[in-house]
Amino acid sequence: MTSSDYTPPKIWEWKSANGGTFANINRPIAGATSDKELPIGKHPIQLYSLGTPNGVKVTVMLEELLAAGHSGAEYDAWLIRIQDGDQFGSGFVDINPNSKIPAMVDRSGDAPQRVFESGAILLYLAEKFGAFLPAEHGKRTECLSWLFWQMGSAPYLGGGFGHFYAYAPMKIEYCIDRFAMEVKRQLDVLDRQLANNEFIIGSEYTIADIAIWSWY
Ligand SMILES: N[C@@H](CCC(=O)N[C@@H](CS)C(=O)NCC(=O)O)C(=O)O
CATH class of the missing domain: 1.20.1050.10 (Glutathione S-transferase Yfyf (Class Pi); Chain A, domain 2)
Known part of the structure; x- marks a missing residue:
């Protein structure tokens, strides 16, 4: 196929009803759309996530750390329902300005430390516990x-x-x-x-x- 009926406009405009499975959550702007605090549990690490491939990375890492005997990796896992727009609540945006799961807060130190981006979270945990990242x-x-x-x-x-x-x-x-x-x-x-x-x-x-x- 070499042609189509579509000619890109000179200036693109957002048509919110553009179809597609994620049309209800896709937006061309960042930031919170509602005031919503995040829950905080009793463990040092608070994980805000969902069982997607990016979300699962962090859960696997925390479970591997626990299985290896790192009790400091105990965590509370809170569901962020991205299809319902939980990622645009003010509390979540405070810990991830990019509004995507997974995000994590480590409350074991003097001040809470937020971490977002699944790769950054894996690296943070690997360095914190000295595990699953070679020293050499x-x-x-x-x-x-x-x-x-x-x-x-x-x-x-x-x-x-x-x-x-x-x-x-x-x-x-x-x-x-x-x-x-x-x-x-x-x-x-x-x-x-x-x-x-x-x-x-x-x-x-x-x-x-x-x-x-x-x-x-
Ligand atoms: N580069 C990010 C990507 C995260 C990402 O794309 N998360 C998706 C679910 S797997 C999400 O939260 N989507 C919600 C949205 O786009 O509004 C990471 O690896 O953490």
Whole structure:
């Protein structure tokens, strides 16, 4: 297909009823839409999240830490229902100005520390507990390279392929072909890396595995 009926406007305007599965929560502006405090439980770590691939990364990390004997990783998990717009409540926006799950608050120190972006949360927890991140500089660099690879690649998978294949109101062959090819390529990157490695950076299980596993 080489042509379409659509001509992009010179100045784009927001049509709020543009269809698609997430039309009710997609907006071209940031910030809170309602006043809503976040609940706080009894544990040092407060997790505000949902069982999506990005959300699951943090839950897996916290459970791995607990299984490894790090009792300081006890946490309260609070559901943020993104389809209902919980991510636009003022309390959530205070801990993540980007209004996306997962977000976390560590209340174990003198002042609460917010952390957002799933990769940043994995790194924060790995450094806090000295776990699942190699200490040796070369291996640490390799681990962070794969962590950042995953963070940069996921939007092609979820926002690109997943969106146009499953959620877009019309099926556009060009978009599905473009993102299917990219997702296949990413899977081949992983196949080749894992052909001779038990875990993504070798014999050691790290936060790179946790980030990659939930998506691929
Ligand atoms: N780069 C972010 C992406 C987070 C993200 O896209 N979260 C989605 C669910 S997986 C979300 O909260 N969407 C709600 C929205 O877009 O309003 C991360 O890795 O934490």
